[in-house]
Amino acid sequence: MILTNPTSIDLDIGAIRQQFPILNRIVKNKPLVYFDNAATTQKPQSVIDAISHYYSNYNANIHRGVHSLAEEATAAYEASRIAVQQFIGAAFSEEVIFTTGTTEGINLVAYAWGRANIVAGDEILISGMEHHSNIVPWQILCNEKNAILKVIPVLDNGELSLIDYHNLLGPKTKMVAIVQVSNALGTVNPVKSIIKAAHQVGAVVLIDGAQSAVHLDIDVQDMDCDFFVFSGHKLYGPTGIGILYGKKNILESMPVFQGGGEMIKEVTFERTTYNELPYKYEAGTPNIAGAIALKAALDFLNDLGKDNIRKHEAALLKYATAQLEIIPGLTIIGKAREKVSLVSFIIKGVHPQDIGVLLDNQGIAVRTGHHCTQPLMERFDIAGTVRASFAVYNTLAEIDVLIAGLWKALKMLS
Numbered sequence: 001m002i003l004t005n006p007t008s009i010d011l012d013i014g015a016i017r018q019q020f021p022i023l024n025r026i027v028k029n030k031p032l033v034y035f036d037n038a039a040t041t042q043k044p045q046s047v048i049d050a051i052s053h054y055y056s057n058y059n060a061n062i063h064r065g066v067h068s069l070a071e072e073a074t075a076a077y078e079a080s081r082i083a084v085q086q087f088i089g090a091a092f093s094e095e096v097i098f099t100t101g102t103t104e105g106i107n108l109v110a111y112a113w114g115r116a117n118i119v120a121g122d123e124i125l126i127s128g129m130e131h132h133s134n135i136v137p138w139q140i141l142c143n144e145k146n147a148i149l150k151v152i153p154v155l156d157n158g159e160l161s162l163i164d165y166h167n168l169l170g171p172k173t174k175m176v177a178i179v180q181v182s183n184a185l186g187t188v189n190p191v192k193s194i195i196k197a198a199h200q201v202g203a204v205v206l207i208d209g210a211q212s213a214v215h216l217d218i219d220v221q222d223m224d225c226d227f228f229v230f231s232g233h234k235l236y237g238p239t240g241i242g243i244l245y246g247k248k249n250i251l252e253s254m255p256v257f258q259g260g261g262e263m264i265k266e267v268t269f270e271r272t273t274y275n276e277l278p279y280k281y282e283a284g285t286p287n288i289a290g291a292i293a294l295k296a297a298l299d300f301l302n303d304l305g306k307d308n309i310r311k312h313e314a315a316l317l318k319y320a321t322a323q324l325e326i327i328p329g330l331t332i333i334g335k336a337r338e339k340v341s342l343v344s345f346i347i348k349g350v351h352p353q354d355i356g357v358l359l360d361n362q363g364i365a366v367r368t369g370h371h372c373t374q375p376l377m378e379r380f381d382i383a384g385t386v387r388a389s390f391a392v393y394n395t396l397a398e399i400d401v402l403i404a405g406l407w408k409a410l411k412m413l414s
């Protein structure tokens, strides 16, 4: 089930901007131009209000109390789980586990699934464009188990080499962990065919949806991934809340991750029996306010309609790409045929950090550096890039500000 608006309409970006109080900020005496959305998006008033409303009116611990506030908090928390289930098209709400974010979701799978299923000589396949969060947990697992980490190469245009992928797959491949959308390049990977091929050799697939969940329609059943992880803060929700989706049979068969409250059924000093899904993986008091506010973020996205958002963001990407390419010495890193609204670039003879600082002086927030993808930067033989990543509230006029800001920065550096 995909909850998006089937008809494409032109969004009223002015009205959308008014929902984001932070967009009124003045930074360095200039109106803020926020182009660091791939790191974290800004939050609409409805998300801010959901957090404040929870703490002001029904703050209580969940699943434990019989009192009214506890019941209200539990109901809101569980309503958010259902909203996430619908947002990603999961078959069962208990397949939706609240985590602190993408990073924790991947670590949970690497720890719980990995330690039960990986033995010496097994192979784990990732790609050359993974965020460190989808590299390091697998490295730790491989080191512990004497398993082998293999990497799908990235082509010059920023797409994955699918020929190499198929050659790397084999009977020893036990896990394929792939990013759906690259945070450094914007590349959209063809995950459906990647998953199908992995399943043909009996491998389990984890999809890192940190960057994709906000831009693409997510249907985990259609995709047929075994695990899907994402973070609330990259889709207009709060920090400290994220989702691990896992197929029910796999989550049920996995050992537990963290021990503690909520994940138990019965504890004696001799032994503990564990709670059922999804609570089995939700040890300790979770980020209740964050989970509740995540629903407000999903409502915001659903109300606008991802089709409409994509249409607007595609226009931003097209315009930004064309304008950037005019700048002498500028090279865009990542020119995949399918991209989200994100441009990474370098300028000959100029350090990305210097550009970042000079743009910040003009109130323009971009990300500079390796974007937690150091091996990818090495692949392109660069130290880092300048990255401008767009959200629904960004405008063509703001891209003009960025381009003018870049010209100014280059003049100062020359």
Ligand code: 7TS
Binding pocket: 038, 039, 040, 101, 102, 103, 104, 131, 133, 134, 179, 181, 182, 183, 184, 208, 210, 211, 231, 367, 371, 372
């Ligand atoms: N995977 C991808 C593809 C990401 O882009 C990020 C964060 C993560 C995993 C980790 O997400 P977290 O919410 O657990 O931190 N990416 C970025 C970025 O591009 N700039 O800052 C964080």
